Amino acid sequence: xxxxxxxxxxxxxxxxxxxxxxxxxxxxxxxxxxxxxxxxxxxxxxxxxxxxxxxxxxxxxxxxxxxxxxxxxxxxxxxxxxxxxxxxxxxxxxxxxxxxxxxxxxxxxxxxxxxxxxxxxxxxxxxxxxxxxxxxxxxxxxxxxxxxxxxxxxxxxxxxxxxxxxxxxxxxxxxxxxxxxxxxxxxxxxxxxxxxxxxxxxxxxxxxxxxxxxxxxxxxxxxxxxxxxxxxxxxxxxxxxxxxxxx
Numbered sequence: 001x002x003x004x005x006x007x008x009x010x011x012x013x014x015x016x017x018x019x020x021x022x023x024x025x026x027x028x029x030x031x032x033x034x035x036x037x038x039x040x041x042x043x044x045x046x047x048x049x050x051x052x053x054x055x056x057x058x059x060x061x062x063x064x065x066x067x068x069x070x071x072x073x074x075x076x077x078x079x080x081x082x083x084x085x086x087x088x089x090x091x092x093x094x095x096x097x098x099x100x101x102x103x104x105x106x107x108x109x110x111x112x113x114x115x116x117x118x119x120x121x122x123x124x125x126x127x128x129x130x131x132x133x134x135x136x137x138x139x140x141x142x143x144x145x146x147x148x149x150x151x152x153x154x155x156x157x158x159x160x161x162x163x164x165x166x167x168x169x170x171x172x173x174x175x176x177x178x179x180x181x182x183x184x185x186x187x188x189x190x191x192x193x194x195x196x197x198x199x200x201x202x203x204x205x206x207x208x209x210x211x212x213x214x215x216x217x218x219x220x221x222x223x224x225x226x227x228x229x230x231x232x233x234x235x236x237x238x239x240x241x242x243x244x245x246x247x
Contacts, residue, residue, distance in 0.1 A: 007195035013065060013227070015077075015207060017184040024077075025069030028222060030190075033062045061241050062228040063188065064210070068220055072172035078209055078223055082178035089113055091168040096126075099160040103148060111144035113166035119146070121154075122161045130154055182207040186227060202242035204232035 011030035014021040037058035042049045067074055072084045094113060101109045111119075119138060121130045130136060135152035139145040146162075148154050186205040190198035208226040215221050231240045 003194075005195055007192060009190045009192035009195060009197075011063075011065060012189040012191065013063075014187040014189070015182075015184055015205070015227075016186070017182065021187060022073055024067050024074060024225075025071065026067070028066050028068055030063060030065040030188075033060070033064060035060045060228065062205075062226060064224065064226050066222040066224050068222045070221065070223075072174065074223075076174045077182060077207060077225070078213065079174055079176040080178065080180050080182075080209075081174040081176055084172040084174050087171045087173040089115070089166060089169040089171075091115075091166050093165050095161075095163050096122075097162040097164075099162060102156075103154065103158050103160055104156050105148050105150040105154075108139065108145050108147050109160070111146070111162055111164060111166075113164075114142060114144045115167040115169045116141050116144050116164045117167070119162065119164040121146075122163065124159050124161065126161070128153070130160075183230070196247050199245040200242055201245075202227075202229055203236050203239070204230040206230055 011027045013024045013027060013030070015024060016022070035058075036056050039055045039057045040051055041053040041055075043052045044050070070078075075081070076084050092113070094111070097112055099109045100112070101107075103109065116138075119132070121132075121136055122128065123130075130153060132138065134149065135154045136149055137147050139147050154160070183204070183206045186200075186202040188198070188200040188202070190200075192198075206228050208228060210224040210226050213221060213223040229241045233240045236242075
């Protein structure tokens, strides 16, 4: 025993849902969790109630941790997706694209593609040509947001044709709410600046998303995840909650 066993460290979490171990990225905080529920029996002797038997009726292990890297893979977990898929935009010159949202004054419409430039807006058949800054304004060229200006020549209900150039953009698409059960195996690595390094190999586990995720302009966002260890007596009967390696 000695000061070399005092623990200061940080954690890394790897989760395998059948597609290989995914590194969940930077972990600002990690907490090991253990809990048991007991049933106690008491006997009465010499006028006193005395405990003579305790049984463990429930036990659980796992960990709680925060992530702050919002990659496509992590967003797939946080939003209960069933996987990520490439959603790439090659870039093109777009002509006569019909505005899909209703044209309403002081409201926004969006182009079908993003990363736009050289926007012009016409009426049906190419006339009239509306004036940027008077009839409409580009609010965000990255998202393709256009706002119809109240007091210009565009009136509510008009059919508009959008002409613009889009630049290439590579993104991933996640479909939220497709898979609420996140199960697999896990590996926890505790890397230390003092103390004994820890590796916890977990054969069967589930991820649960806890609480809200605040996205604000003045602080780093974090999301809390619970990893529950699931007992696996069939595959690894001698290590039903995995194996912990110290040192």
